[in-house]
Amino acid sequence: MLNEYRYQGLTANARAIQGIVLANSKKRAKKLIEEIAKKHKLKINSILAKRMFLYTVKFPNKKKKKGRQAAYTKEEVAHALAKIGYRDVKIEPTLIDIKLKPPAASIMMFINLSSFMLKEKMSFDKILRMLAEEETNLTLKEALKKIESELKKGKEGTEVFARFEDVFGKFPAYMLGLATKSGNMSEVYEATSKFMERDMEYKKSLKQALMTPAFTIVAMCLAVLYYIIKIFPATAELFTSFGMKLPPMTAATLKMSYFFGANWWWMLLMLVIPAIAVVLWWRTPNGEVWRDKFIIHLPVIGHLLHKSSIEIFFRVFAAIYGGAENNIETLKASAEACRNRFIEKGIKEITIPMMLKDGKPLVQALEKADVFNNSTLSRLKTGSETGNILQSAQQISSFYEKETTYKMEGIIQSIQTFIGAFIGITITLLTMVSAEIATASPPPPGT
Numbered sequence: 001m002l003n004e005y006r007y008q009g010l011t012a013n014a015r016a017i018q019g020i021v022l023a024n025s026k027k028r029a030k031k032l033i034e035e036i037a038k039k040h041k042l043k044i045n046s047i048l049a050k051r052m053f054l055y056t057v058k059f060p061n062k063k064k065k066k067g068r069q070a071a072y073t074k075e076e077v078a079h080a081l082a083k084i085g086y087r088d089v090k091i092e093p094t095l096i097d098i099k100l101k102p103p104a105a106s107i108m109m110f111i112n113l114s115s116f117m118l119k120e121k122m123s124f125d126k127i128l129r130m131l132a133e134e135e136t137n138l139t140l141k142e143a144l145k146k147i148e149s150e151l152k153k154g155k156e157g158t159e160v161f162a163r164f165e166d167v168f169g170k171f172p173a174y175m176l177g178l179a180t181k182s183g184n185m186s187e188v189y190e191a192t193s194k195f196m197e198r199d200m201e202y203k204k205s206l207k208q209a210l211m212t213p214a215f216t217i218v219a220m221c222l223a224v225l226y227y228i229i230k231i232f233p234a235t236a237e238l239f240t241s242f243g244m245k246l247p248p249m250t251a252a253t254l255k256m257s258y259f260f261g262a263n264w265w266w267m268l269l270m271l272v273i274p275a276i277a278v279v280l281w282w283r284t285p286n287g288e289v290w291r292d293k294f295i296i297h298l299p300v301i302g303h304l305l306h307k308s309s310i311e312i313f314f315r316v317f318a319a320i321y322g323g324a325e326n327n328i329e330t331l332k333a334s335a336e337a338c339r340n341r342f343i344e345k346g347i348k349e350i351t352i353p354m355m356l357k358d359g360k361p362l363v364q365a366l367e368k369a370d371v372f373n374n375s376t377l378s379r380l381k382t383g384s385e386t387g388n389i390l391q392s393a394q395q396i397s398s399f400y401e402k403e404t405t406y407k408m409e410g411i412i413q414s415i416q417t418f419i420g421a422f423i424g425i426t427i428t429l430l431t432m433v434s435a436e437i438a439t440a441s442p443p444p445p446g447t
Contacts, residue, residue: 002022002023002024002163002164002166003022003023003024003029003049003050004020004021004022004049004050005020005021005022005023005026005029005033005047005048005049005050006018006019006020006047006048006050006072007019007020007021007033007036007044007046007047007048008044008045008046009037009042009043009044009045009046010042010043010045011040011041011042011043012041012042017042019036021033021036022163024166026047026049029047029049030047033047048072048073049072050070050071050072051070051071051072051093051094052068052069052070052093052094053068053069053070053071053074053077053091053092053093053094054066054067054068054091054092054093054094055067055068055069055077055081055089055090055091055092056089056090057081057086057088057089058088058089058090059088068094068138069081070142074091074093077091078091100139101139101166101167102137102139102140102167103137104196104200106135106137106140107140107167107168107169107196108193108196108197110131110135110140110144111172111176111189111192111193111196112189112193113127113131114127114131114189115186115189115190115193116186117130118185118189119186124151124180124185125148125151125152128144128145128147128148128151129148131144132144132145132148139167140167143164143167143168146164147160147161147164150163151180156177156180157176157177157178157179157180157181158174158177158178158180158181159177160177161173161174161176161177161180162174162177169196170336171195171316171333171336171337172192172195172196174320174333175188175189175191175192175195175319175320176188176189176192178320179192188319188320191315191318191319192319194315195312195315195316195337198308198311198312198315198401199312199337199339201405202305202308202309202312202339203339205304205308205404205408205412206305208412208415209301209305209408209411209412209415210295210301213415213416213418213419216419216423217419220422220423220426224426224430225260225264227430228253228256228257228260229257229260229261229264232253232254232433232434233254233257233258233261235434235437236250236253236254236257236437237254239437240254246437247436247437247439249432249433249436250433250436250437253433285341288341289341289342289345290342291341292340292341292342292343293342295340296309296340296342300411301411304404304407304408304411306340306373307373307400307403307404308400308404308408309338309339309340309343310338310343310372310373310376310396310400311396311397311400311401311404312337312338312339312397313334313335313337313338313343314334314376314393314394314396314400315393315397315401316333316334316337316338317330317331317334317393318390318393318394318397320333320334321389321390321393327355327362328352328355328356331347331351331352331355332347332348332352334347335347335348342371343371343372346369346370346371347366347369347371350365350368350369350370351365351366351368351369352365354368361384362380362384362389363377363380363381363384366380376396379392379395379396380392380393380396
């Protein structure tokens with residue numbers, strides 16, 4: 001979460017000045033302040049971070065009141081409390097002030113309740129105040145209070161909410177800021193809530209379809225290897241120590257055990273090092289594009305994940321098409337929200353430049369990006385010809401929502417069936433190998 005840092009200093013003619021910068025660390029704040037000082041020829045005397053203070057007020061009737069207040073210094077808190085008549089006050093800075101991002105459920109609850117109360121004609125400042133008082137997550141509670149304060153000062157909503165995109169998420173913060181300029185805030189909030197719901201479902205589907213099966217298979221393989229390398233030899237060697245001839249499957253498994261036991265370290269390195277390299281590369285800009293392009297071309301599941309990204313793209317497009325100042329802003333926000341770097345790159349590097357430099361129409365420029373399927377482009381062309389792109393975007397997102405939800409459930413069930421069969425076959429083979437040892441018999445006497 002971005003924090004406030006206040007700097008104080010002197011100008012070239014010895015006039016005192018102070019200002020505030022927003023940064024996610026003190027190091028970053030110092031760098032920003034140094035750039036400001038160099039540009040305006042300032043001498044910086046102090047840099048203070050805004051932090052949380054805990055206070056306890058003692059009343060004459062022995063009762064106590066506790067609270068929290070963000071400030072730059074302890075003296076500022078004491079002065080603010082003295083202004084409202086609190087004298088006997090104990091103030092201490094918080095030792096650990098970790099600001100964790102609130103869960104998505106809390107943010108969705110805030111957006112849904114805001115949409116409901118806006119429909120009931122309640123003023124937005126009252127909504128913020130009421131929800132801040134009821135909120136249990138301290139990070140979100142503090143953010144709502146700051147937003148209310150900033151909006152009261154007359155600041156632009158898009159600017160205010162942009163400061164809290166690390167709390168709400170980049171796109172929700174953009175939408176909530178855009179809502180303050182729209183003619184119907186409740187509809188924008190409702191659209192934002194729907195986007196977050198579908199985004200969470202997309203991540204859940206991705207986890208169930210790819211990550212969970214992969215983790216299950218890896219864990220099962222590691223368990224089998226441990227059994228073969230450690231547990232099985234201890235049993236089989238008891239028989240060999242008495243000169244018993246092992247059955248064929250048991251003998252083959254024992255040889256495999258010796259091989260893995262002697263070479264496990266380099267085999268593990270051959271698996272781990274490439275995996276780490278791929279994960280680190282996936283975190284680079286080019287790696288993210290390649291990863292998302294690879295995901296949508298996976299057999300069976302890839303086309304559904306592609307359609308889920310298209311659905312989110314056009315859901316966002318439809319939500320902000322009317323409120324955004326131009327199509328370029330709408331396309332950029334939609335591309336960033338669709339959770340696919342391959343699609344985002346195509347929109348930003350091909351579609352938008354073609355529209356700006358060459359004056360190409362929207363649908364033609366989207367077609368050149370080569371990130372959407374034919375049915376999507378066909379529906380957009382129809383909407384363009386009839387002059388209703390917004391309706392086409394809504395239809396695409398609604399259709400793909402229903403299709404991907406229905407088909408994804410079937411695919412996930414099939415994958416779970418496959419995983420169950422894999423585990424069953426593995427356990428059966430281990431049982432057969434273990435049971436075969438019982439057929440081993442000692443050599444006849446005298447041999």
